[in-house]
Structures are given as C-alpha cells and as structure tokens.
Amino acid sequence: MPRRQAENERIRDEQRQNILRAAEKVFARKGLAAAKMTEIAAAAGVSYGLAYHYFESKEELFAALVEHEIRGTMRGIQEALEERHGTPWERLTRMVAWMLQGMQEQPEAVLVTLHALTSEATPPEIRQRFYELAHLNNEVITQLIIEGQKAGEVVQGDPEQLAAFLGSSIQGIAISMTYGGVLSLKIPDAALVLRGLKA
Amino acid sequence: MPRRQAENERIRDEQRQNILRAAEKVFARKGLAAAKMTEIAAAAGVSYGLAYHYFESKEELFAALVEHEIRGTMRGIQEALEERHGTPWERLTRMVAWMLQGMQEQPEAVLVTLHALTSEATPPEIRQRFYELAHLNNEVITQLIIEGQKAGEVVQGDPEQLAAFLGSSIQGIAISMTYGGVLSLKIPDAALVLRGLKA
Amino acid sequence: MPRRQAENERIRDEQRQNILRAAEKVFARKGLAAAKMTEIAAAAGVSYGLAYHYFESKEELFAALVEHEIRGTMRGIQEALEERHGTPWERLTRMVAWMLQGMQEQPEAVLVTLHALTSEATPPEIRQRFYELAHLNNEVITQLIIEGQKAGEVVQGDPEQLAAFLGSSIQGIAISMTYGGVLSLKIPDAALVLRGLKA
Amino acid sequence: MPRRQAENERIRDEQRQNILRAAEKVFARKGLAAAKMTEIAAAAGVSYGLAYHYFESKEELFAALVEHEIRGTMRGIQEALEERHGTPWERLTRMVAWMLQGMQEQPEAVLVTLHALTSEATPPEIRQRFYELAHLNNEVITQLIIEGQKAGEVVQGDPEQLAAFLGSSIQGIAISMTYGGVLSLKIPDAALVLRGLKA
DNA sequence: TATGAATGAGAGTTCATTCAT
DNA sequence: CATGAATGAACTCTCATTCAT
Incomplete structure (x- = not known):
C-alpha cells in the first residue's frame, strides 16, 4: 500500500511537470486565448481529460x-x-x-x-x-x-x-x-x- | 432616386475608418484571438453585421x-x-x-x-x-x-x-x-x- | 402626367418580369433555401433593394x-x-x-x-x-x-x-x-x- | 482506468450510424441547405456538439x-x-x-x-x-x-x-x-x- | 490515474430585410 | 422607381469542461 501511494505521488508529480512543460510550449507560441487544451494535452502526450485532473481550467x-x-x-x-x-x-x-x-x-x-x-x-x-x-x-x-x-x-x-x-x-x-x-x-x-x- | 454615388463613397470610407479605429483599440488590448467582433462593432458604434459589410472576417x-x-x-x-x-x-x-x-x-x-x-x-x-x-x-x-x-x-x-x-x-x-x-x-x-x- | 404614369407602369411590368426570369434561373439551380436574394438581384441586373419593391420576400x-x-x-x-x-x-x-x-x-x-x-x-x-x-x-x-x-x-x-x-x-x-x-x-x-x- | 478501446470503438460506430440515420431523415425532407444541424442532432437524440465530434461539417x-x-x-x-x-x-x-x-x-x-x-x-x-x-x-x-x-x-x-x-x-x-x-x-x-x- | 464520448455556452458569419436618401 | 448602407435573427462551428467507465 505505501509503495503504491509513493508510486502514485511520483506519477502525479511527473505528469504535472509534463503538462506544464507542454503548456509552456503552446502558450508561448499562441498565448492564452488562442491555445487549445487539446493541443496542450497532445503536446504532453496525454488525453485532454487528464489535464483536468491536474488543473482546474x-x-x-x-x-x-x-x-x-x-x-x-x-x-x-x-x-x-x-x-x-x-x-x-x-x-x-x-x-x-x-x-x-x-x-x-x-x-x-x-x-x-x-x-x-x-x-x-x-x-x-x-x-x-x-x-x-x-x-x-x-x-x-x-x-x-x-x-x-x-x-x-x-x-x-x-x-x-x-x-x-x-x-x-x-x-x-x-x-x-x-x-x-x-x-x-x-x-x-x-x-x-x-x-x-x-x- | 438612389443616393448619390459620391455620398455613398464618403460613407463607406468613413465607416471603414471608424471600424478600423475601433478594431485598433480592441485588438491592442486583447490580441486577435481574444478580441470579439461584437466588441469591435460596439466600439465603433455599429452593428456587427456592418463590420462584415466592410471586412470579410x-x-x-x-x-x-x-x-x-x-x-x-x-x-x-x-x-x-x-x-x-x-x-x-x-x-x-x-x-x-x-x-x-x-x-x-x-x-x-x-x-x-x-x-x-x-x-x-x-x-x-x-x-x-x-x-x-x-x-x-x-x-x-x-x-x-x-x-x-x-x-x-x-x-x-x-x-x-x-x-x-x-x-x-x-x-x-x-x-x-x-x-x-x-x-x-x-x-x-x-x-x-x-x-x-x-x- | 398620364404619359408618366403609363411609362411607370411599363417599367414596373418589365422589371417584375425581369426579376422573375432571374429568380427562375437561380431557384432552378439552387432551390429556395440555397438561393440568395443578392444573387437573384445580380442576375436581374438590379439592386437587391429593388427586388423588395416588387416582391414582399x-x-x-x-x-x-x-x-x-x-x-x-x-x-x-x-x-x-x-x-x-x-x-x-x-x-x-x-x-x-x-x-x-x-x-x-x-x-x-x-x-x-x-x-x-x-x-x-x-x-x-x-x-x-x-x-x-x-x-x-x-x-x-x-x-x-x-x-x-x-x-x-x-x-x-x-x-x-x-x-x-x-x-x-x-x-x-x-x-x-x-x-x-x-x-x-x-x-x-x-x-x-x-x-x-x-x- | 480508461474505457476499453473496443467499447469506445463500438460507441463510435453506433453513434456514427445513429447520426447518419437521423441525417438521412432530415436531409431527405429538407435538402442540404434547408436542413439544420440542430435538427439532425435532435433527431439523433444527441447534442449538436456531438455531431461535430463525428463529422467535420x-x-x-x-x-x-x-x-x-x-x-x-x-x-x-x-x-x-x-x-x-x-x-x-x-x-x-x-x-x-x-x-x-x-x-x-x-x-x-x-x-x-x-x-x-x-x-x-x-x-x-x-x-x-x-x-x-x-x-x-x-x-x-x-x-x-x-x-x-x-x-x-x-x-x-x-x-x-x-x-x-x-x-x-x-x-x-x-x-x-x-x-x-x-x-x-x-x-x-x-x-x-x-x-x-x-x- | 486515465480516456475520450458528450455537452452547450459562446463566437464567427450569413443573409433576408428595412429604410434613408 | 432605385440604391446600397445598416440591422440582427438564425446558423454553423469551436472548444472548454464534465463524467461514465
């Protein structure tokens, strides 16, 4: 159990960083309004649903x-x-x-x-x-x-x-x-x- | 009797300028993606339909x-x-x-x-x-x-x-x-x- | 006056026919929904406003x-x-x-x-x-x-x-x-x- | 756990068919120009947004x-x-x-x-x-x-x-x-x- | 944790129609 | 009679966001 928890936390951190890095690329190129969540998710290699697990909006x-x-x-x-x-x-x-x-x-x-x-x-x-x-x-x-x-x-x-x-x-x-x-x-x-x- | 051609041309020129000026204000503040056509039209004091009379998109x-x-x-x-x-x-x-x-x-x-x-x-x-x-x-x-x-x-x-x-x-x-x-x-x-x- | 009236009436009749003929062409090719009044007017060689003098809608x-x-x-x-x-x-x-x-x-x-x-x-x-x-x-x-x-x-x-x-x-x-x-x-x-x- | 891929594929196929059937009804009665996407979506029992999920336009x-x-x-x-x-x-x-x-x-x-x-x-x-x-x-x-x-x-x-x-x-x-x-x-x-x- | 089907607010755009000239 | 500037209802389409699985 604790093993599992630690594992999960590691994954959470990594994905968060992953998404942030992807978002940086996309926002840098397009700005807030023109950037699309699907594009960010794609750049991070995750589903767009997942981005909402880590960020409200x-x-x-x-x-x-x-x-x-x-x-x-x-x-x-x-x-x-x-x-x-x-x-x-x-x-x-x-x-x-x-x-x-x-x-x-x-x-x-x-x-x-x-x-x-x-x-x-x-x-x-x-x-x-x-x-x-x-x-x-x-x-x-x-x-x-x-x-x-x-x-x-x-x-x-x-x-x-x-x-x-x-x-x-x-x-x-x-x-x-x-x-x-x-x-x-x-x-x-x-x-x-x-x-x-x-x- | 149709409106005189010169009159029409004057109106066209003025409105075009009018809309361009309004667009400048809005685009300056928001950028292309975040600017709304309704906002631009409102800033120009015209209907959004008219903006499309003068500009394609x-x-x-x-x-x-x-x-x-x-x-x-x-x-x-x-x-x-x-x-x-x-x-x-x-x-x-x-x-x-x-x-x-x-x-x-x-x-x-x-x-x-x-x-x-x-x-x-x-x-x-x-x-x-x-x-x-x-x-x-x-x-x-x-x-x-x-x-x-x-x-x-x-x-x-x-x-x-x-x-x-x-x-x-x-x-x-x-x-x-x-x-x-x-x-x-x-x-x-x-x-x-x-x-x-x-x- | 009567001369003027007769003249007007002739123009009315001709324009009506003119617009109807143009409308026939356009409606034939496009159908009611896809046909545009501007297109019909253009085909008739008149302004789109004029079509509304002759037909309600x-x-x-x-x-x-x-x-x-x-x-x-x-x-x-x-x-x-x-x-x-x-x-x-x-x-x-x-x-x-x-x-x-x-x-x-x-x-x-x-x-x-x-x-x-x-x-x-x-x-x-x-x-x-x-x-x-x-x-x-x-x-x-x-x-x-x-x-x-x-x-x-x-x-x-x-x-x-x-x-x-x-x-x-x-x-x-x-x-x-x-x-x-x-x-x-x-x-x-x-x-x-x-x-x-x-x- | 993500939904199983086979399940998703089934849903996609069914909805596509569903929307196509609804579209057939509406297009049959109205033709392309007079048919409205909202009507087609309603006939398929889905939101109009979903229709665009499956068909570009x-x-x-x-x-x-x-x-x-x-x-x-x-x-x-x-x-x-x-x-x-x-x-x-x-x-x-x-x-x-x-x-x-x-x-x-x-x-x-x-x-x-x-x-x-x-x-x-x-x-x-x-x-x-x-x-x-x-x-x-x-x-x-x-x-x-x-x-x-x-x-x-x-x-x-x-x-x-x-x-x-x-x-x-x-x-x-x-x-x-x-x-x-x-x-x-x-x-x-x-x-x-x-x-x-x-x- | 992860996916993507599903929704709908909201934006862009079209075009019939009105009306001042 | 004739024009085309002006309006806005109505549509198409996009995309952030939710949620069942």
Missing part, C-alpha cells in the same frame, strides 16, 4: 505556469543579488549577463510572460503577480544603480528611470531574440547593454 | 489594420530618412526621437503589431509583412550607424548588430511605456537611448 | 414564380385538351408530345417545380398549388386513357394508376433531360413513352 | 451520407447482376423489380440522392459520385437490353437510349411514390414498367 493552468516562471525568475534575481563581491558595476554586469543568459536558455518563459502581460484577457491575479515581479526586478536594479552612482561608475540621473530604461531594453532584446528569425540579432553582451549607463 | 480586419499601421510606419521611416541635414549622429538622434514620439502618440499601433508578431495564431501573410517592416527599419538604422561610424560619432562594431540592439531597446521601451501602469517609465529622451552607441 | 418571390409556372402549365394542358380531333390514342400522343416539348423548351420550369415539390422547406401554400396541378394533370390523362380503353387503343387496367405511371415516367424523363450532362438521354419521342400503354 | 455529413447510399446502391446493382439465371428478359425484370422494391423500402435514400443531384449547392465531389452511380446503373441496364435484343425479347433501338429511358421512368416513379401524398400511385409492377420495351 485552462486559466488555472496558465496561472500555474506563469506563477512557476515568476518564482523561478525571482529566485534567480535574489541569488544573483546575493553574490556580493566586486564593485557595483561588476555586480550590475553579472546581473544583466544572468538575465541575457536566462532569456537565451528559456525563451519560452519570456514569451509566456509577454503574453501574460500584453493581453487584457489575462486574468487580473496573473497580471498582478507579473507586476510584482517587474517591481522587484526594478527595485533590485535601481539599488545597484544607486550604488554604482555613489561609486562613480554609473551615469548620473534618476536611478528608477535608468533602471526602467535598462529593464525595458533587456525585455526588448528578449523579444527580438526569441523572434530571432526576423532579424538575426546575436545576443549582445552585457557590456554593450550597459554601455549607455556607464559614467 | 475578423482575420481580414486584423490584417487590414496591421497593414495600415505598417504602411504608416514605413512611410514615417522614409520621411525621417529624407531629412538629410546634420551629422549622422544628429540624424540618428532625429530618427530615434521620431520613433519615441510615435510610440507615445500611438501606443495602440505598437500593441497591435506586437500582438501580430507574438502569436502564432497570426496569419502568415500578416507576419510576413511585419518581418518586412522590421527589415526596413533595421536597414535604415544600419545605414545611419555606418555613416556615424565613418564620421567617428558611433562606437565601432558590427553595424547590423548595433542596429538590431538599438531597435530592440526601442521596442522594449515601447512595451514598457504602453504598459506604463507597471513601472512608471517616463519616456527617455533620444540622447539616453543612444548613449550606448556613442563613440 | 424571397418566399413570396418563389411563390409567385411557381404560381406563374403552374398557371402556364395548366393553361397548356387545357389547350392541348381542347384540340379534340383524332382518336383518343392520337390525342394522348399529342398531349405527351406537348409535354416532352415543354420540358425541352423550359427546363428551368421543371427544376423549379421539382424543388418546390421535394423540399419540406417549401411553404405549404406553394406545395398545395403544386398538388392541384398534379391532380389536374392526372385527371386529364386519366380521362384520355379511359377513352382510349373504350376505343380499344389502350391496355386494360386501372386508368388512374396507368395515368400516374405515365405522368411519373414523364417527370423522370424531364429530370434526366435537365441533368442531361449525366446521361446523354436524347428526348424520347411520344411513341416510345406511350408504348407501354398501347393495347 | 454539415457538408461532410451530407457527403458521407450520399457516399454511403451510393455504395449501397452500387453493391445492390452488382449483386442483382450476378444472379445470372433465366433469359435476359427475366433478368431485366428481376433488376427492375429489385429497384422498385428498393425505392419502396428506402424512400429516404431516393430523396437524399435527388437533393444531391438537383441542387447546385451540392459540393462538386458529391455530384461527381452521383454521376458515377448513374453511369454504372445505365451501363448495367444497357447490357441487359443488348442481350435481350439479341434474344429477340426487347424492342429494337439504341440500347443506351432505351436504358436511359427506362432509368428515367423508374426515377420518376420513385419520386412520385415518395411524394405519394400527391397522387396515389401504387407501386407499379415490373411488368408494367417494362411493357414499353417488350419486343
């Missing part, structure tokens, strides 16, 4: 996915922040490099969050979480910029605006890279991205 | 809208390019300023094209047109960068990559500004945006 | 058409019946020949009445009229058959059944001929059609 | 039905042809008797094919199949007539034309019988139908 699945990705990103930002060695500029560079690397490794996460952000059809709770992430992101960068300005490494100016500008640029790069078929944008290095902020 | 309406916006943007780029006075850097600055101004004045056009770009549900012809625009845009900027490099005003490096980087940044800014509720990004001036490319 | 137009054709056929049957010279067999032959000729000259009338008969979507009044025609037709033939049997020219048997059989055959021939592309049925002569009834 | 359902009926008829003709005992006249009589019986037992099949034939709204592929059936039918009868003529049992004349004439008559009878409310045509026996071809 399409929206809930989307929410779970976005939440998962937001947590991952937030965790990453925190970790990057904890590596405190080096000058502020070096830390800023590490942070940007980490972001550029993340978007290259998980372009689908970028797309899903973009869809979540850009469609009013996105449920409010999801957008709310996204806003929180954006704020955290901005705060962290702002903090680094302030420190960099004190150290004379970063150009003068409203740190929040500079942070927002930097964040926007990175987001834009993420989009261009993900739709890289269009322009053959090679991933720029952190130095280029940060060049505009150098004192 | 929702997709065709979307395509007409994207086409319209792409043409507008392309025309703008060409015009900006024709003002040839000043150094390359000055011209680059004018171009970027014009883009920043455009996205501020017509944020919905930005959103519509973004939706068109990011959803695979977008009909291929439409995406194709978007790619063409992106290429034109990139070529023009590339050209200015090359001239700037010759004049020693722009940092050295692959001009196409620099252009793509600049374009991406601007696109990212456009998105952030349009979803300005999130971060209070004030529109950065062209000088800041271009700072990273200064020799 | 699509159904009414269809009814008027069927009525027109039924009247024509009935008149024809009566006239054929009034030519009383010759033996019953000769008169039967003349009647059948007249029918065969009619279906050859106005295949569309055959199709319209067939559509009227075969779709339950046909308004009841129209079907009623059609039944009346069928009965008249049957009565007339029955009468001729009775006379023919008395004269020893027609095979023995229930005259109504024989008449129905003859009528059915002719109807079948009409259909085959009209869809003549399929089988290249040449119009059979009255002698062949009647051969089965010969004493 | 109304047209596809109609096509499947016509195809089914055409196959049945063709098979019947082939089988009737294989009973080779008796003189040509006897075999012709058997064939006609079989046709008369068929139309009496399955009047709806007659109506469906008639609708398929008479409306230009019918998809071309479907009409094509119908033409093939008509040709097969005609060939078979033609062959029997040729043999009958050789045996001196059938009247002289172009066998194809005689066959077409016979086929048309039978089709006409089918229509009259199916719309039997109009004329009370009792089903004629094969002898009467063939009397016109007797040598």
Whole structure:
C-alpha cells in the first residue's frame, strides 16, 4: 500500500511537470486565448481529460505556469543579488549577463510572460503577480544603480528611470531574440547593454 | 432616386475608418484571438453585421489594420530618412526621437503589431509583412550607424548588430511605456537611448 | 402626367418580369433555401433593394414564380385538351408530345417545380398549388386513357394508376433531360413513352 | 482506468450510424441547405456538439451520407447482376423489380440522392459520385437490353437510349411514390414498367 | 490515474430585410 | 422607381469542461 501511494505521488508529480512543460510550449507560441487544451494535452502526450485532473481550467493552468516562471525568475534575481563581491558595476554586469543568459536558455518563459502581460484577457491575479515581479526586478536594479552612482561608475540621473530604461531594453532584446528569425540579432553582451549607463 | 454615388463613397470610407479605429483599440488590448467582433462593432458604434459589410472576417480586419499601421510606419521611416541635414549622429538622434514620439502618440499601433508578431495564431501573410517592416527599419538604422561610424560619432562594431540592439531597446521601451501602469517609465529622451552607441 | 404614369407602369411590368426570369434561373439551380436574394438581384441586373419593391420576400418571390409556372402549365394542358380531333390514342400522343416539348423548351420550369415539390422547406401554400396541378394533370390523362380503353387503343387496367405511371415516367424523363450532362438521354419521342400503354 | 478501446470503438460506430440515420431523415425532407444541424442532432437524440465530434461539417455529413447510399446502391446493382439465371428478359425484370422494391423500402435514400443531384449547392465531389452511380446503373441496364435484343425479347433501338429511358421512368416513379401524398400511385409492377420495351 | 464520448455556452458569419436618401 | 448602407435573427462551428467507465 505505501509503495503504491509513493508510486502514485511520483506519477502525479511527473505528469504535472509534463503538462506544464507542454503548456509552456503552446502558450508561448499562441498565448492564452488562442491555445487549445487539446493541443496542450497532445503536446504532453496525454488525453485532454487528464489535464483536468491536474488543473482546474485552462486559466488555472496558465496561472500555474506563469506563477512557476515568476518564482523561478525571482529566485534567480535574489541569488544573483546575493553574490556580493566586486564593485557595483561588476555586480550590475553579472546581473544583466544572468538575465541575457536566462532569456537565451528559456525563451519560452519570456514569451509566456509577454503574453501574460500584453493581453487584457489575462486574468487580473496573473497580471498582478507579473507586476510584482517587474517591481522587484526594478527595485533590485535601481539599488545597484544607486550604488554604482555613489561609486562613480554609473551615469548620473534618476536611478528608477535608468533602471526602467535598462529593464525595458533587456525585455526588448528578449523579444527580438526569441523572434530571432526576423532579424538575426546575436545576443549582445552585457557590456554593450550597459554601455549607455556607464559614467 | 438612389443616393448619390459620391455620398455613398464618403460613407463607406468613413465607416471603414471608424471600424478600423475601433478594431485598433480592441485588438491592442486583447490580441486577435481574444478580441470579439461584437466588441469591435460596439466600439465603433455599429452593428456587427456592418463590420462584415466592410471586412470579410475578423482575420481580414486584423490584417487590414496591421497593414495600415505598417504602411504608416514605413512611410514615417522614409520621411525621417529624407531629412538629410546634420551629422549622422544628429540624424540618428532625429530618427530615434521620431520613433519615441510615435510610440507615445500611438501606443495602440505598437500593441497591435506586437500582438501580430507574438502569436502564432497570426496569419502568415500578416507576419510576413511585419518581418518586412522590421527589415526596413533595421536597414535604415544600419545605414545611419555606418555613416556615424565613418564620421567617428558611433562606437565601432558590427553595424547590423548595433542596429538590431538599438531597435530592440526601442521596442522594449515601447512595451514598457504602453504598459506604463507597471513601472512608471517616463519616456527617455533620444540622447539616453543612444548613449550606448556613442563613440 | 398620364404619359408618366403609363411609362411607370411599363417599367414596373418589365422589371417584375425581369426579376422573375432571374429568380427562375437561380431557384432552378439552387432551390429556395440555397438561393440568395443578392444573387437573384445580380442576375436581374438590379439592386437587391429593388427586388423588395416588387416582391414582399424571397418566399413570396418563389411563390409567385411557381404560381406563374403552374398557371402556364395548366393553361397548356387545357389547350392541348381542347384540340379534340383524332382518336383518343392520337390525342394522348399529342398531349405527351406537348409535354416532352415543354420540358425541352423550359427546363428551368421543371427544376423549379421539382424543388418546390421535394423540399419540406417549401411553404405549404406553394406545395398545395403544386398538388392541384398534379391532380389536374392526372385527371386529364386519366380521362384520355379511359377513352382510349373504350376505343380499344389502350391496355386494360386501372386508368388512374396507368395515368400516374405515365405522368411519373414523364417527370423522370424531364429530370434526366435537365441533368442531361449525366446521361446523354436524347428526348424520347411520344411513341416510345406511350408504348407501354398501347393495347 | 480508461474505457476499453473496443467499447469506445463500438460507441463510435453506433453513434456514427445513429447520426447518419437521423441525417438521412432530415436531409431527405429538407435538402442540404434547408436542413439544420440542430435538427439532425435532435433527431439523433444527441447534442449538436456531438455531431461535430463525428463529422467535420454539415457538408461532410451530407457527403458521407450520399457516399454511403451510393455504395449501397452500387453493391445492390452488382449483386442483382450476378444472379445470372433465366433469359435476359427475366433478368431485366428481376433488376427492375429489385429497384422498385428498393425505392419502396428506402424512400429516404431516393430523396437524399435527388437533393444531391438537383441542387447546385451540392459540393462538386458529391455530384461527381452521383454521376458515377448513374453511369454504372445505365451501363448495367444497357447490357441487359443488348442481350435481350439479341434474344429477340426487347424492342429494337439504341440500347443506351432505351436504358436511359427506362432509368428515367423508374426515377420518376420513385419520386412520385415518395411524394405519394400527391397522387396515389401504387407501386407499379415490373411488368408494367417494362411493357414499353417488350419486343 | 486515465480516456475520450458528450455537452452547450459562446463566437464567427450569413443573409433576408428595412429604410434613408 | 432605385440604391446600397445598416440591422440582427438564425446558423454553423469551436472548444472548454464534465463524467461514465
């Protein structure tokens, strides 16, 4: 009996992950409204009925996915922040490099969050979480910029605006890279991205 | 007596514009899949039947809208390019300023094209047109960068990559500004945006 | 004024005929349900709005058409019946020949009445009229058959059944001929059609 | 545990048949254009959604039905042809008797094919199949007539034309019988139908 | 846990019909 | 008399979701 239970739990976890991964692919390509549950289930190699064992609804699945990705990103930002060695500029560079690397490794996460952000059809709770992430992101960068300005490494100016500008640029790069078929944008290095902020 | 032909043509033109404007609002907020024809018609103050009098289908309406916006943007780029006075850097600055101004004045056009770009549900012809625009845009900027490099005003490096980087940044800014509720990004001036490319 | 009035009346009559002729073509090819008013109007070379000046509705137009054709056929049957010279067999032959000729000259009338008969979507009044025609037709033939049997020219048997059989055959021939592309049925002569009834 | 595959297959087969039978009734009475999917689904005792689970569209359902009926008829003709005992006249009589019986037992099949034939709204592929059936039918009868003529049992004349004439008559009878409310045509026996071809 | 048959709300679309001009 | 812009009832079809097995 306990063997059976443990087995079941393992299966549950695996299937959940399986479905989430499939959902990520489909939502990334289509967005919430245009994605179909049958397509997600097919991509996961399960019946569409099964998706409803694990997730209440399409929206809930989307929410779970976005939440998962937001947590991952937030965790990453925190970790990057904890590596405190080096000058502020070096830390800023590490942070940007980490972001550029993340978007290259998980372009689908970028797309899903973009869809979540850009469609009013996105449920409010999801957008709310996204806003929180954006704020955290901005705060962290702002903090680094302030420190960099004190150290004379970063150009003068409203740190929040500079942070927002930097964040926007990175987001834009993420989009261009993900739709890289269009322009053959090679991933720029952190130095280029940060060049505009150098004192 | 039938209505005068000129009168009819005027009505047709006006309603078409009317519906296109309404469609822009709705598609900008929701994207193609999540937008409803009834909503668009209601926003235009007409019956949904009339929308079909002027456009074959929702997709065709979307395509007409994207086409319209792409043409507008392309025309703008060409015009900006024709003002040839000043150094390359000055011209680059004018171009970027014009883009920043455009996205501020017509944020919905930005959103519509973004939706068109990011959803695979977008009909291929439409995406194709978007790619063409992106290429034109990139070529023009590339050209200015090359001239700037010759004049020693722009940092050295692959001009196409620099252009793509600049374009991406601007696109990212456009998105952030349009979803300005999130971060209070004030529109950065062209000088800041271009700072990273200064020799 | 009177000149103007007469002129108007002439136009009215001509347009009515014009629209009826166009409707015949379209209804013949499509049937009531699948025919579109815009198509009929286009075939008549008028605006679709004009069709509603002359006919209350699509159904009414269809009814008027069927009525027109039924009247024509009935008149024809009566006239054929009034030519009383010759033996019953000769008169039967003349009647059948007249029918065969009619279906050859106005295949569309055959199709319209067939559509009227075969779709339950046909308004009841129209079907009623059609039944009346069928009965008249049957009565007339029955009468001729009775006379023919008395004269020893027609095979023995229930005259109504024989008449129905003859009528059915002719109807079948009409259909085959009209869809003549399929089988290249040449119009059979009255002698062949009647051969089965010969004493 | 998922439902056993065999069970599912059985359900699928039964429902498909169920819906086809219901569709036959409705299409027979109304034709393709006037028939509504909700009506067909209701007649089958299922939701309209389910009809789309089994058939892509109304047209596809109609096509499947016509195809089914055409196959049945063709098979019947082939089988009737294989009973080779008796003189040509006897075999012709058997064939006609079989046709008369068929139309009496399955009047709806007659109506469906008639609708398929008479409306230009019918998809071309479907009409094509119908033409093939008509040709097969005609060939078979033609062959029997040729043999009958050789045996001196059938009247002289172009066998194809005689066959077409016979086929048309039978089709006409089918229509009259199916719309039997109009004329009370009792089903004629094969002898009467063939009397016109007797040598 | 897993499947897919079954349902029906809701969206897109068509087209008869009205009516201002 | 004539036109075609405008309306909305009615249909077709999609797809999220439920549930028997």
